[in-house]
Amino acid sequence: EITNKPFRFCTSFLSIFKFQLFITFRFGRNTTTEHLSMKFFTISGISTLLCILAPVQAFVTPPLRDLIPNVLPVPDPNREFRFHCPNGPIYSKAQAMKVVLFAKKFIRPDKPDDEYPFVSTRLSYNVAGTVWYYPMAEGPGPHDFVVFNTDGEIVGLNSRTHYSQTSDVIEHCEFE
Known part of the structure; x- marks a missing residue:
């Protein structure tokens, strides 16, 4: 105003x-x-x-999300939500939570960097602390990753839409 x-x-x-x-x-x-x-x-x-x-x-200060466009929103853990990925799949909160509960068992201090779950700072989420990635389904080729914090809360879902030996493209899955 x-x-x-x-x-x-x-x-x-x-x-x-x-x-x-x-x-x-x-x-x-x-x-x-x-x-x-x-x-x-x-x-x-x-x-x-x-x-x-x-x-x-007299200017109005824009919201933080407009000042830092690379910070991605985080779904409310107390509500139901679904993720729509750019390569087509739709995942429910229950599906993602099942993967998170499984992946949390593998988080340990001596875990090698090339094993899942892995830490990546490629996409920034509006959450403090370490963010972990784990694939929604095993297998080669492009696939989707659930993103969660150390407390086991779902932070987001990412989709690897293109993969090669030299580069890959990771996109954020929108939630509703």
Whole structure:
């Protein structure tokens, strides 16, 4: 919501500036009025600067998700949801949770980096802590990964839509 408060602020300081000019011309230039005049001159200079910046102050700050577009939303763990992946499959919360419960058994400090579940920072989710990936189904080729945190909460689902020895494309599955 944009308000006119900064503009009201500017008009009040401009009226002080007018008062300063009135005192200077009405009473002449003696020490008291010069001292008072210099204080008002400083105030009017600051008010001019603030009036120039008033339109900037009036802007509305966009939400964090608009400022950092790479941070992906996380589904509410207390609600039912489904994931729609770009390569076609739709997964329910129950299907993903079943995989998470299975995958949590394999999280240990001495686990090699090339075994599932693995940690990846390729896609950023709006969640603190370590995020783990585990495939929804075993097998070669492109497949989907459930993403979860150390507490076992589902953070998201990703789909590997293209895979080769040199590169792969991982996309976020939308949830509803």
